[in-house]
Amino acid sequence: MPGTEEREGFVRLGPLRITHDMVLVAIMVILAFVIRLESIPSKAVLNGDGIYYTILGEKFFSGDFAGGISAYWSPLYSILTGIVEFIGANREFAGRLVSLLSGAFVLVPSFLLIRDFYGRRAAILGTLLLIFDPSSIRASGWVMTESLYTLVFVGFILTGWRAIQNDSNRSFFGTGVLIGISYLIKPEAIAYVILLPLVFLGLSILQRRLVLRKIFTSCLITFAGFSIFFLPYILFVHAKTGIWTISQKVTINLPAADFDGELLKILNGERKTMKDKVWGDDYGSVTLQPQPALARNESVPSDSPGLLSGIAVLAKKAMSQLIWQIRRYLPAILPIPLLFVAIAGFFSKPWTRERFFHDAYLASFVLATLTGYAISAVELRYLFPLIPIAAAWVGIGAIDLSEWAANSARAIRNGRDLLRPIYFQIGLTVLLVCSFVPLYAAYMRADTIDNVPYEEKEAGLWLKDHSAVPNPTVMSANITVAFYACAKHIYLPDETLPTIVAYAKERNTNYLVVSQRRIKDMVSSELSGVDEIAGLREVYRDQRYPDHQVAIFEVTY
Structure with a gap:
């Protein structure tokens, strides 16, 4: 084609420079979108969360801006849902389209993250697994925040690493902005604006390049980017509810809050239930004040033993929930065959210094996520954002395992190749995708009348x-x-x-x-x-x- 040339891994089309990876990722994004679109049940029913997001989006674009932003529900997801519906989508499909697009485009930062950490072949294999991952496919059809949050979550993990590696103030600021955006999707994401500087500090110590002034500056820049979205929303929540909290969702889910049995009781003098007030964003003159469980007693111990006892109870609960997450939810995120390949990748060859830092960085986000939800609330879907990290480890594990198999076969055959590593990788990828079949079946069984209203x-x-x-x-x-x-x-x-x-x-x-x-x-x-x-x-x-x-x-x- 005139004006088109190919050299050094890219195609130049006029002024545009299109790399082979860009073409490959675009094809995978399209494939992922089609698979996710076709996987939506024909008689799907919006759940309660999705209904509230849809209603809030409609309010926002009808001109009721204050009513269209909730102190409980994700403001960004509902606004995006409203935009899609305003453009012309069906009210029931608008939120699904937001999730579908997010679920497909999450492949872009995932590919870049895996490529930066483990190389191009691992990125291709890991991204292919993401395309067919049953949990990712299912979340992409929900009118819920999981797909959108995963997209931004992987994005700030990627930019955070590049900021640390390049010591780039611009990247630190961009990472703060992305964490601020993720806060508008899930308020608990605020924890990562604290985690990132701690990770930077830890890696700096391990790499023996600790400069406190540099770390302090990066923290300020990251928080400045985060504050662009954080400050307006927290001020809005305070103006609407009368209390200082990062979100009413966090207030309700805190272990110290004891609302059991009270959410559907009629509030004195307000002619509404707590659910109408919080879920329905219907705030009257009385401010929602969550009461600790101990407040039910006439006297509340205030001495230090009581505090220490409370911390001990919380720690015990967190450990129990952490074990529960690993035993109950890990097989859904990382089926046994994929877990085996990921573990093989950790131990198939000696770690390099670079590999150690890569794995430690990703592991910090995994541990922080598991621990954070263990302290507050536990649901399988909360862990879906960790799937791209799991795909990264499975991707490099498959590469290392294939090379081990090829080298072992060569040694057994006295130096003669049985199969090249690429063929082992293709075969292993097919087997790993086939291992998703039980999860596909489980999700299909979940769409019966017993689970869907x-x-x-x-x-x-x-x-x-x-x-x-x-x-x-x-x-x-x-x-x-x-x-x-x-x-x-x-x-x-x-x-x-x-x-x-x-x-x-x-x-x-x-x-x-x-x-x-x-x-x-x-x-x-x-x-x-x-x-x-x-x-x-x-x-x-x-x-x-x-x-x-x-x-x-x-x-x-």
């Missing part, structure tokens, strides 16, 4: 078409029905039936929804099978699924 979506769509009033107010234990009915949602309180009915009328509720999957207590038994209760008239009941019935009652006045 299909009946609530159908009830919401029915109510949307049959509501006696436009844009009704719906009271239910979960927001799903209200979302699909295009209705305002109020949480069903954990109270007696007469109190619930009186509360529903106080809040001008039009419909009360009872879902068997959400409520299995006395309220459910009182409402089940009753055609008419004082103040309620049944208008809809779905009994197709014996264990997941749902009923809609009209509130009569």
Whole structure:
């Protein structure tokens, strides 16, 4: 083609310089996007988190900027969801598209990170595994923050390393900006703005190039970049809630906060539940004040033994949760065959000084993530951002293991090659991808009626078409029905039936929804099978699924 030439690993097309790696990564990104798009179930239902993100995005782009930014839910993800919907995407698909794009483009920083640390072949192999990784594929179809957060998470790990290696103030500032962006996606990411300087300090000591002034300057520059996004949001949260906290999500999930049994109790003088206030971002004149578990007693010990005892309990809980994460969740992130290859990569050849620093840097983020969630809350999806790091270790492990196999075969055959290492690498990659099959099957089984509220979506769509009033107010234990009915949602309180009915009328509720999957207590038994209760008239009941019935009652006045 005229004007096109190829030399030294790149193609020049006019003024553009396109490297072979750029073409390769672009192909892998497209492949990843197609696989993730095709993997979304045809009858997918948004979960509660995704519904709130969608609603907040709609509020933001309708002009309600304060109402479109939550003190609990991720502001950045909801704004991006609103942008996609504003452009023209379906309200149910807008958030999925944000996750799909993030899940595909995470391959870019992942490839660069693995290439910088372990070489091009390991980067290709590790990125190929990411394309087919079941957990990454599944997260890319959720209307949740995991895919977007993973993209930014890998990005600031990459820029952080380059900042440390090159002693670049610009890179430190950029890393701070990326950590600030990740804070707007998941507030717990604030911990990494503390971790990075500590890692820099540790590596400087190990490399015997400790200059405290340089480390102090890099810390200030990193925090300056972080503050661009951190300060406006924390001031916003304080203005909305009246308390100083990095996020209401962190406040609720802190071990010291004891909200069990209180989230669905009606708050005195506010005519709302704690869930309406926090999840629904409905703040009144009374400020949310989480109370420590000890505050339930008349006197709170304030001496040092009590403090030390609390720290000991927290440490014990963290260790227990850490072990739980490793035993329960590690096989989902790193199946046994991949774990074996990664371990083989650590011990197949002597460590070099460079390899040690690379592994120590990545391990610091893994340990910080596991420990942080062990202290606060534990869920499998919280660990998904670690998958690219696992892919990096598996990638270099596969390279080293293939070279060992090829060299061993050559030695056995008296110096004659059986197969080149590249063929071992291809075969091993195929086997590793095949090892994902049990996880694929497990995720497919998870999309059944037992785990997905299909009946609530159908009830919401029915109510949307049959509501006696436009844009009704719906009271239910979960927001799903209200979302699909295009209705305002109020949480069903954990109270007696007469109190619930009186509360529903106080809040001008039009419909009360009872879902068997959400409520299995006395309220459910009182409402089940009753055609008419004082103040309620049944208008809809779905009994197709014996264990997941749902009923809609009209509130009569």
